[in-house]
Amino acid sequence: AKMKKPDVKLVILGDMNVGKTSLLHRYIERKFKDTISTVGGAFFLKQWGPYNISIWDTAGREQFHGLGSMYCRGAAAVILTYDVTNWQSLVELEQRFLSLTDTANSDCIFAIVGNKADLTNLKAAAAETGEERESNGNLAGAQFPASPKMHKQVQPEDAVALYHRILRYKMLEEKCSPPAEAMCFETSAKTGYNVDLLFERVFDMVVPGILKKKTEAMSNTVDLEDCSDMQRTKLGCCG
Numbered sequence: 001a002k003m004k005k006p007d008v009k010l011v012i013l014g015d016m017n018v019g020k021t022s023l024l025h026r027y028i029e030r031k032f033k034d035t036i037s038t039v040g041g042a043f044f045l046k047q048w049g050p051y052n053i054s055i056w057d058t059a060g061r062e063q064f065h066g067l068g069s070m071y072c073r074g075a076a077a078v079i080l081t082y083d084v085t086n087w088q089s090l091v092e093l094e095q096r097f098l099s100l101t102d103t104a105n106s107d108c109i110f111a112i113v114g115n116k117a118d119l120t121n122l123k124a125a126a127a128e129t130g131e132e133r134e135s136n137g138n139l140a141g142a143q144f145p146a147s148p149k150m151h152k153q154v155q156p157e158d159a160v161a162l163y164h165r166i167l168r169y170k171m172l173e174e175k176c177s178p179p180a181e182a183m184c185f186e187t188s189a190k191t192g193y194n195v196d197l198l199f200e201r202v203f204d205m206v207v208p209g210i211l212k213k214k215t216e217a218m219s220n221t222v223d224l225e226d227c228s229d230m231q232r233t234k235l236g237c238c239g
């Protein structure tokens with residue numbers, strides 16, 4: 001099949017083991033399956049209405065950190081993922097991952113995602129689909145946490161506070177940016193809780209940017225001049 005050219009790029013960032021790959025599998029393949037820690041990165045294409053969206057899954061391991069800013073180049077949205085049972089994974093988003101997004105578009109949209117909500121939230125745990133429960137032989141029930149709040153280390157308001165700090169860091173106006181309540185999520189790749197909501201809200205938010213880019217490209221002649229300049233330079237180098 002002919003490879004479709006993506007209209008827009010999304011990137012998923014976050015520490016190793018938070019569930020980035022699992023979230024993407026859940027969304028694309030509709031199931032929770034075993035993962036191995038990502039090496040480098042991988043991308044998936046998603047058709048969204050008339051648009052092709054590329055979604056980049058990155059490696060959270062420290063040794064691949066240098067690749068992050070490359071993956072973020074030209075991104076229209078970045079999904080910053082942490083694990084609700086791991087406070088440090090939220091801290092890392094700000095300390096280690098945020099600066100990687102310097103190469104993203106200046107009007108880049110940010111989502112903050114607390115994954116593994118099934119471990120701390122009964123509703124998220126119970127969201128598991130019937131078919132899955134069957135294939136797990138009721139294992140899901142047995143894994144219910146005795147006290148749902150037991151392992152929860154990160155509260156939704158911690159993510160909201162981070163969202164506001166990110167807008168400040170990016171020098172994005174609060175009033176021109178999507179509100180924190182719309183862009184901070186708790187998800188479970190295991191049960192599917194809020195996973196469609198997350199991806200589809202982000203898709204809807206990047207569509208206006210695609211339209212704007214297409215309109216600009218049609219009415220812009222400067223691009224052509226830039227191109228011939230580049231060719232001249234190239235000829236200059238070779239000749």
Ligand SMILES: Nc1nc2c(ncn2[C@@H]2O[C@H](COP(=O)(O)OP(=O)(O)OP(=O)(O)O)[C@@H](O)[C@H]2O)c(=O)[nH]1
Nearest residue numbers: 016017018019020021022035037038060188189190
């Ligand atoms: N309980 C629970 N476990 C999850 C969830 N999502 C992922 N996991 C588990 O967490 C581990 C890590 O998941 P991955 O999706 O590989 O994590 P990752 O963020 O892609 O990690 P790297 O590729 O190393 O950066 C795996 O054992 C998953 O099965 C979830 O929503 N709930």
Ligand SMILES: [Mg+2]
Nearest residue numbers: 020021037038
């Ligand atoms: Mg991964």
